[in-house]
Every structure is written in structure tokens, then in C-alpha cells.
Amino acid sequence: MQVEKEVKTVLKKEKVSSEKKEKNSEREKIIVLKGVKKVYRMGTERICAVDDVSFEIYKGEFCCLLGTSGSGKSTLLNLMAGIEKVSSGQIIMKGKNIHHMNENRLAKFRQKYLGFVFQSYNLLNSMTALENVEFPLVFKRVPNKKRRRMALEMLKKVGLEDRIKHKPKEMSGGQQQRVGIARAFVANPEIVFADEPTGNLDSKTSKEVMELIQGMARVNKQTIVMVTHDNKLAEYADRVIRVFDGKIISIEENDHSQKKEESDVNDEIAQVNKETSNEETSNDINNNDINNKDTNKEEFTEEVINLKKAEG
Amino acid sequence: MKFNDLVKMGLRNLFRRKARTALTVIGMVIGTISIVIMFSIGYGMRDSFIEQVMENGSMTVITVSTWGYTIDEDGNYIDTGEQKLDSDLVESIKKIDHVKSVGGMLQKNLQLTCGKYNSGMMVYAMDSSTFESFGFPGLTQGEYPTADHKDIIVFGSQARNSEFYNWGSSRGSNSKTIDWDRDTISFTFSDYTVNENKKAFTQVIKNYAVMEESENYMFNYYAWMDLDYFKELYTKYANTLKLEDRKKAIASLNKFDQIQVNVDNMENVTAVQDAIKELGYSSSSDMQYIEPMLQTSKMLQVVLGAIGGVAMVVSAINIANTMIMSIYERTKEIGIMKVLGCMLKDIRKLFLFEAALIGLLGGAIGIMLSYLLSWLINKYGAPLFESLLNTSYMYGETTGGFSRIYFWMPFVAMGFAMVVGIVSGYLPANRATKISAIEAMRTEG
Structure with a gap:
């Protein structure tokens, strides 16, 4: 049943995307994947996380890799960022074959062209917001004063000019992610990778964060590659690449004026995905349970203290 | 970064x-x-x-004595023998590597006289041009002998402190502390019996120098003279002696009592000693003990x-x-x-x-x-x-x-x-x- 539905949606998608194809061919391809495969070895078993994937990402577009957990979308992002090595196939970024690069050239490449936004922010807890934003510039050997100025400007842009001396632990999730975004954009990279940037945020802050990323990228015509499992977030993207079981099942253009038709299709896929994503949501619930337990504990200890006070 | x-x-x-x-x-x-x-x-x-x-002496100095004794590798005494120390030996030691300077030394007893009071002292004679290389200490008084002025006696820092005694006094021996600046002090040698027929040799001390206190006892208790000046005086003394004594006295000037060898570095002392041994002479140094x-x-x-x-x-x-x-x-x-x-x-x-x-x-x-x-x-x-x-x-x-x-x-x-x-x-x-x-x-x- 599931397969049938998938095939249907794919057919529908192809209609939409074929119209756009001509337009795309004129644009500069900034990332090209050709037959990319990633195989993990778990003991004797071999797991194909990314299975023969080919697609292009164009300069200046906001591209979204949409898929459930375990679909291989994060692996795909890591492969593109050069954090993981491909098992076979090619990834060409800015005309360079990144899996042929050694660690040093890769590091230089990242300094020059790449920015990263993470789900868990990945800020350094020992550093202030300002120092965190400055951090990529340290590796780029930007002079002290200049990089301080750049970082300050960036923090102003994300609306955190009054928080520059705060450590990550002293800030809310949304604020931390905004620091993360400032860090990703501070060196003005051509490509920014975002891995579930709103995964740990509530819907309101998610929206703010997404708009921030989108706005920033538009100003400097930067390419955004975002990974998410959230259909709503995918709406911010110009193009959505759906990933399932390590394969691309569809590539669709989000013409922001034609939202309705797309969202219908999206809903259908969402339904398909629901079953598979159950696992994920149940995980979330578990996490919530743990959190609840913690708060319960606190309440409990408070009660005990109160009781003791009463006795005393 | x-x-x-x-x-x-x-x-x-x-x-x-x-x-x-x-x-x-x-x-x-x-x-x-x-x-x-x-x-x-x-x-x-x-x-x-x-x-x-x-x-007890400088670490880089090797002494070759007339009465040399041989020791084995563990430092145990084996034998004593008389060695002939002459200027030929001095020359051949000079040719050994690492040798900085070589000095042949004569060693005699001086008899000091001040009026009726007498005292004794050991005197060493050595070529005054080598004094410096043997690390002679500084002077508190006077100057070292030079090529032009060799007639100087250099006293060790403690040498003048010994008491003078009057042996012939009727009340037994009594002593006197000498004031070196005021009293007239003369010396002679006493190696041979006095010849009654001739006027005994005596030399008044006029020019003298005094050394600073040194760690080396050699520079504290003895007197030092230039070799040529010493030979001149001793020949004068010999001429006052009886014929057979005179011959012996003159002959004693041709043989050194000891030869001191100064080595450039502490570490080479043993090597130089070995080289001297090859020449057929036994020698001693403080390095040997240390x-x-x-x-x-x-x-x-x-x-x-x-x-x-x-x-x-x-x-x-x-x-x-x-x-x-x-x-x-x-x-x-x-x-x-x-x-x-x-x-x-x-x-x-x-x-x-x-x-x-x-x-x-x-x-x-x-x-x-x-x-x-x-x-x-x-x-x-x-x-x-x-x-x-x-x-x-x-x-x-x-x-x-x-x-x-x-x-x-x-x-x-x-x-x-x-x-x-x-x-x-x-x-x-x-x-x-x-x-x-x-x-x-x-x-x-």
C-alpha cells in the first residue's frame, strides 16, 4: 500500500518539477552529487545509508532535504560538508571534488565557503556569545579587531547585541540558535548547511529562526542546504528534496505563489511518512517523560523540604 | 590560527x-x-x-721528583727510585701535548740571620717567566722578579711569620719576633760545613715580595726565587766552600730537585702523566688521588x-x-x-x-x-x-x-x-x- 502511494506522489511531483527543469539548467550549479553511496558497517552487517544519490544544488537557492529519521538525509548533509567520506560516487562543490581533498584542504575549504547551523547549536560553553561567533574567524586568521567588529555586527543582525557577554548556558534555546546562526554567517560563506536548525525549539521560535536564516541568505545570495523532517519548515525552501531509505524519492520546486497545490501533495507524503516517523515521535515522548520525571523530582524534594520545615 | x-x-x-x-x-x-x-x-x-x-695544590700540576715512586693502577705504592732530572728532560716534557709550561725546580734550605737570632726556611728556585702559568697568587707587597730585575725573593703569605731563635744564649734559647721592615735580615745556605779559610757567604735581603693567601700550601710557607738569580747566589756560596764540597754544590745546580708540569686542562692530566711515564719517569699529581x-x-x-x-x-x-x-x-x-x-x-x-x-x-x-x-x-x-x-x-x-x-x-x-x-x-x-x-x-x- 505504502509503495503505491509513494509512486503516485512521485508521478505527481515529476509533472511539477519538469516544468522548472529548463530554468534550472541555466543557473550555476554549486553542489553536484553523482551516484553518491555511503555504506556503514555494523559488525558483519552492511547498512546502505545513502544509496546511489544524484542531484544538484544551485547557487543562491534554499534547498531542503526532507525525510524521516534514518532516511539518510543527515548522512547526505555530512557527506556534502566533507565531515564524512563517500563510499563511492562524487561530490563536486564549487567545481572541486571534495572527497579528493585531504583534511587540511578540506579545513581551508570549510573556512572559505561553508557555514554550519546545528540542531543542538554546538556552541562552546566556555565562551561568550561574542567569542563563539568570532570562533570561525580565529581559524581564518582574521585580525583581532576586525573579527570582533564582524562578530558584533553579526550579533546585532540576529538581535542579540545585549547578550554578547553571556555564555550559552545563560541563554534560551532560541537565543543560542541565533548565536549559532550568527556564527554560521559571520565569515560570509557561500554555502550554509543547517542540520535540523529548529529541532530543539518551540514552534514560535522555530519560525523566527527560520525567517532569520532565510532573510540572511537572501541578502547575500547565499546557498542554504537544510535538513529537516518537518514539512512546515520545508515550506521556507525554494526546492525540496525528499529522501527515503537513502534514496531520493522526489525533487520539487516550491514556487511560493503556488503553495496550495504543493501542500496537498505534501500532506499525502506526510501521511506516508507518519508511520515511519512514529518511532521518532515516540522517542520525543520518551524524552518528555524523562523531563517530566526530573521536574517531578524537584517538586518532590521541595515537598520534603516543606515537610521538614513544618516538623522543625 | x-x-x-x-x-x-x-x-x-x-x-x-x-x-x-x-x-x-x-x-x-x-x-x-x-x-x-x-x-x-x-x-x-x-x-x-x-x-x-x-x-694541597693546583689540579692541573704534575710533579716529577728526584725520588720518584711507582704506583700501580689502584694507587698502591710499589717502589721508589732515583730519577735524573735535567734540562733535557724539561725540553722533552715540553713537547708533550696539552703541556702548558714546564718548570725545573731547585729546592734548598735557607738560613736566615738577624743579629744573633736565626731561623730557617725552604726556598724554591724556578724560571721566573713560568711563574704566571703555574698560577702564582697575587702579591700584597713588592713585585715578582722580571727578566731585568731577578734579585727578588718572594715569600709565601705565612713564610715570614716563623720565630727567630737565639741558640747561643746563656739563658737557653730565647725567641724574637722580627720586624721585617726595620731589622736587617741576611741569609746563607747551610748545606755544607763552613770553610774556616774563607769568609762565609751571606746575602742581605733587600728586595722582597709577599704573596697573597692561597689555597695551595706551596705558596704559603716557602720562599721563591728566580732560577738564574738563585744559581748566581749559590755559586757564590759554593766558592766559599772546601774544594770537594764546592764540586758537589756546583754539581747539585745541574740537577733539578723536581720538575713541575702545568697541563692545560684537568681532564688531560692523566694523559700527560702517561706520556711522562713513557719517557721513563714516574710522576705524581693531585689528579691521581682525586x-x-x-x-x-x-x-x-x-x-x-x-x-x-x-x-x-x-x-x-x-x-x-x-x-x-x-x-x-x-x-x-x-x-x-x-x-x-x-x-x-x-x-x-x-x-x-x-x-x-x-x-x-x-x-x-x-x-x-x-x-x-x-x-x-x-x-x-x-x-x-x-x-x-x-x-x-x-x-x-x-x-x-x-x-x-x-x-x-x-x-x-x-x-x-x-x-x-x-x-x-x-x-x-x-x-x-x-x-x-x-x-x-x-x-x-
């Missing part, structure tokens, strides 16, 4: 874990102290040996150094452990750094810098404490060390101490501490570069 950023980050990381950094530094401090103190004791003891022997002592002290230094080294190795392991812990703790940080474009060599440098800094800091503090400890040992450690070591060596009161920190020791120790830090930080640092960024970012922390 620029160097000052590296320093800033390294310091921040060390400061973040104050307790652990402090403990590792303390480990290094102990390592440094033990090495520096052990070496300082080793060197202090060696110096004491040398100083003691210095009191060499077994030095060997013992060298061995002691090695043992003490090894004890210190163990402490150093322990602190090196300590640093490595700290760095490995630090890497586990900062796995995520390293991952983030990698993703943000930090070069591998920068990550390695960062960890090496932290390890080196721990070493350097520990080394610096350790050296400061070593100076304090060394001072305490010298002040209060005397009874302990004397009871431990008095079996074979006497510690004089004039020794410089049991623990002596040479000026180069702090630098060597600090450099060594830093190298230990870097070496023990190298493996952990390499390990840090191998952390996979993706794994690192998944870890919490």
Missing part, C-alpha cells in the same frame, strides 16, 4: 580546569625539584672533593639523577594522563573546531601548547622551590650528610655546601620539563586530531 589566539585558547582551557591543571603542575614541580636537587647534591659533593684537593674520588662522585651523580628521573617520568605520565582526560572531555569541542575549519595542525599545536605550558609552569615553580630547598639543605642538612658520607671523604669546614645549583641547571631543568611536557603531550595531541567530527558532535558536553 594565529599564535596569540593559540596561547589565549590554551590558557583558557588550562584555567577552566583549575584543580586538575594545578595537580598536574604540582606533579611536574615535584619531578623538577627531585632532578634539580639530586643533581645539585651530586655536583656539590664533587666540588667539595675538588676544593679539598685544591688546598680521580677515584671523582669517579665515585660521578657514579653517585648517576644514581641520584636516576632517582630524580623516576619522579620526572611519573610526572610525564601524569601530564599525558591529564591531556588524554582533557581530550575525552573536549571531544565535542574538537569536533566543532574541525567543522568550523580548524586545521589539524592547529588542534595538535593547541594540545601540545597546553602540555608544554604545564611542563614549563611546573619546571619554573620547581626551580624556585629547588633554590629554597638547596639553601635549607646547606643550612640544616650538615649533620645528616656528614653521618651519611664521612666513611671515605672528609668534609672540610670550608666546603661550599652539600647542594650546589649551577647557573645552567635552572635553564636545563626548565627546558627538560618543557620537553617532557611536549613529548608526553604528543600522543594525546595526535589522538585529538584523529577524532571524527561527526562522532564528536554527537557526544554530549
Whole structure:
């Protein structure tokens, strides 16, 4: 049943995307994947996380890799960022074959062209917001004063000019992610990778964060590659690449004026995905349970203290 | 990454874990102290040996005596024999490598007279141009003989202090302290019986010089003269003697009583002695006696150094452990750094810098404490060390101490501490570069 539905949606998608194809061919391809495969070895078993994937990402577009957990979308992002090595196939970024690069050239490449936004922010807890934003510039050997100025400007842009001396632990999730975004954009990279940037945020802050990323990228015509499992977030993207079981099942253009038709299709896929994503949501619930337990504990200890006070 | 950023980050990381950094530094401090103190004791003891022997003469001087005795390799006496010491021998010794100067010496007794009072003194005669190379001490009065003015007697610092006695006095012998500036003092030789037929030889002391106090007894209790001047006087004396005595006296001037050889360096003394032995002459030097002592002290230094080294190795392991812990703790940080474009060599440098800094800091503090400890040992450690070591060596009161920190020791120790830090930080640092960024970012922390 599931397969049938998938095939249907794919057919529908192809209609939409074929119209756009001509337009795309004129644009500069900034990332090209050709037959990319990633195989993990778990003991004797071999797991194909990314299975023969080919697609292009164009300069200046906001591209979204949409898929459930375990679909291989994060692996795909890591492969593109050069954090993981491909098992076979090619990834060409800015005309360079990144899996042929050694660690040093890769590091230089990242300094020059790449920015990263993470789900868990990945800020350094020992550093202030300002120092965190400055951090990529340290590796780029930007002079002290200049990089301080750049970082300050960036923090102003994300609306955190009054928080520059705060450590990550002293800030809310949304604020931390905004620091993360400032860090990703501070060196003005051509490509920014975002891995579930709103995964740990509530819907309101998610929206703010997404708009921030989108706005920033538009100003400097930067390419955004975002990974998410959230259909709503995918709406911010110009193009959505759906990933399932390590394969691309569809590539669709989000013409922001034609939202309705797309969202219908999206809903259908969402339904398909629901079953598979159950696992994920149940995980979330578990996490919530743990959190609840913690708060319960606190309440409990408070009660005990109160009781003791009463006795005393 | 620029160097000052590296320093800033390294310091921040060390400061973040104050307790652990402090403990590792303390480990290094102990390592440094033990090495520096052990070496300082080793060197202090060696110096004491040398100083003691210095009191009996210069370390670089070899003496060839008329009555030479042979000793075996262990320093035991075997035989005594008369050796003929003449100017030919002086010339052939001069040709040996590392010999700085050679002086043939005559040795006679002087009889000093001041009115009715008499005293005796030993006089050495040697070519005055070689005085300087044998390390003659400075003078408190007068000047050394020169080529133009050879008629000078140089007295050792204590030589003039001996009492003058009147042996012929009816009330037994009575003594008189001489005022050298006022009294007229003359001398003669007393090697042969006086010839009644001739006027006895006597020479009034006019020009004389006095040496400064020296560590070498040779310069304290005897008088010194230029060889030519001495020969001139002694020939005059010989001419007043009976014929057969005169012959003997003149002949005695052609043979040296001893030859002193000055070697350029302490370490070459043994080699030069061997060369003299090949010429067929036995010789003696203070080096001969001190060499077994030095060997013992060298061995002691090695043992003490090894004890210190163990402490150093322990602190090196300590640093490595700290760095490995630090890497586990900062796995995520390293991952983030990698993703943000930090070069591998920068990550390695960062960890090496932290390890080196721990070493350097520990080394610096350790050296400061070593100076304090060394001072305490010298002040209060005397009874302990004397009871431990008095079996074979006497510690004089004039020794410089049991623990002596040479000026180069702090630098060597600090450099060594830093190298230990870097070496023990190298493996952990390499390990840090191998952390996979993706794994690192998944870890919490």
C-alpha cells in the first residue's frame, strides 16, 4: 500500500518539477552529487545509508532535504560538508571534488565557503556569545579587531547585541540558535548547511529562526542546504528534496505563489511518512517523560523540604 | 590560527580546569625539584672533593721528583727510585701535548740571620717567566722578579711569620719576633760545613715580595726565587766552600730537585702523566688521588639523577594522563573546531601548547622551590650528610655546601620539563586530531 502511494506522489511531483527543469539548467550549479553511496558497517552487517544519490544544488537557492529519521538525509548533509567520506560516487562543490581533498584542504575549504547551523547549536560553553561567533574567524586568521567588529555586527543582525557577554548556558534555546546562526554567517560563506536548525525549539521560535536564516541568505545570495523532517519548515525552501531509505524519492520546486497545490501533495507524503516517523515521535515522548520525571523530582524534594520545615 | 589566539585558547582551557591543571603542575614541580636537587647534591659533593684537593695544590700540576715512586693502577705504592732530572728532560716534557709550561725546580734550605737570632726556611728556585702559568697568587707587597730585575725573593703569605731563635744564649734559647721592615735580615745556605779559610757567604735581603693567601700550601710557607738569580747566589756560596764540597754544590745546580708540569686542562692530566711515564719517569699529581674520588662522585651523580628521573617520568605520565582526560572531555569541542575549519595542525599545536605550558609552569615553580630547598639543605642538612658520607671523604669546614645549583641547571631543568611536557603531550595531541567530527558532535558536553 505504502509503495503505491509513494509512486503516485512521485508521478505527481515529476509533472511539477519538469516544468522548472529548463530554468534550472541555466543557473550555476554549486553542489553536484553523482551516484553518491555511503555504506556503514555494523559488525558483519552492511547498512546502505545513502544509496546511489544524484542531484544538484544551485547557487543562491534554499534547498531542503526532507525525510524521516534514518532516511539518510543527515548522512547526505555530512557527506556534502566533507565531515564524512563517500563510499563511492562524487561530490563536486564549487567545481572541486571534495572527497579528493585531504583534511587540511578540506579545513581551508570549510573556512572559505561553508557555514554550519546545528540542531543542538554546538556552541562552546566556555565562551561568550561574542567569542563563539568570532570562533570561525580565529581559524581564518582574521585580525583581532576586525573579527570582533564582524562578530558584533553579526550579533546585532540576529538581535542579540545585549547578550554578547553571556555564555550559552545563560541563554534560551532560541537565543543560542541565533548565536549559532550568527556564527554560521559571520565569515560570509557561500554555502550554509543547517542540520535540523529548529529541532530543539518551540514552534514560535522555530519560525523566527527560520525567517532569520532565510532573510540572511537572501541578502547575500547565499546557498542554504537544510535538513529537516518537518514539512512546515520545508515550506521556507525554494526546492525540496525528499529522501527515503537513502534514496531520493522526489525533487520539487516550491514556487511560493503556488503553495496550495504543493501542500496537498505534501500532506499525502506526510501521511506516508507518519508511520515511519512514529518511532521518532515516540522517542520525543520518551524524552518528555524523562523531563517530566526530573521536574517531578524537584517538586518532590521541595515537598520534603516543606515537610521538614513544618516538623522543625 | 594565529599564535596569540593559540596561547589565549590554551590558557583558557588550562584555567577552566583549575584543580586538575594545578595537580598536574604540582606533579611536574615535584619531578623538577627531585632532578634539580639530586643533581645539585651530586655536583656539590664533587666540588667539595675538588676544593679539598685544591688546598694541597693546583689540579692541573704534575710533579716529577728526584725520588720518584711507582704506583700501580689502584694507587698502591710499589717502589721508589732515583730519577735524573735535567734540562733535557724539561725540553722533552715540553713537547708533550696539552703541556702548558714546564718548570725545573731547585729546592734548598735557607738560613736566615738577624743579629744573633736565626731561623730557617725552604726556598724554591724556578724560571721566573713560568711563574704566571703555574698560577702564582697575587702579591700584597713588592713585585715578582722580571727578566731585568731577578734579585727578588718572594715569600709565601705565612713564610715570614716563623720565630727567630737565639741558640747561643746563656739563658737557653730565647725567641724574637722580627720586624721585617726595620731589622736587617741576611741569609746563607747551610748545606755544607763552613770553610774556616774563607769568609762565609751571606746575602742581605733587600728586595722582597709577599704573596697573597692561597689555597695551595706551596705558596704559603716557602720562599721563591728566580732560577738564574738563585744559581748566581749559590755559586757564590759554593766558592766559599772546601774544594770537594764546592764540586758537589756546583754539581747539585745541574740537577733539578723536581720538575713541575702545568697541563692545560684537568681532564688531560692523566694523559700527560702517561706520556711522562713513557719517557721513563714516574710522576705524581693531585689528579691521581682525586680521580677515584671523582669517579665515585660521578657514579653517585648517576644514581641520584636516576632517582630524580623516576619522579620526572611519573610526572610525564601524569601530564599525558591529564591531556588524554582533557581530550575525552573536549571531544565535542574538537569536533566543532574541525567543522568550523580548524586545521589539524592547529588542534595538535593547541594540545601540545597546553602540555608544554604545564611542563614549563611546573619546571619554573620547581626551580624556585629547588633554590629554597638547596639553601635549607646547606643550612640544616650538615649533620645528616656528614653521618651519611664521612666513611671515605672528609668534609672540610670550608666546603661550599652539600647542594650546589649551577647557573645552567635552572635553564636545563626548565627546558627538560618543557620537553617532557611536549613529548608526553604528543600522543594525546595526535589522538585529538584523529577524532571524527561527526562522532564528536554527537557526544554530549
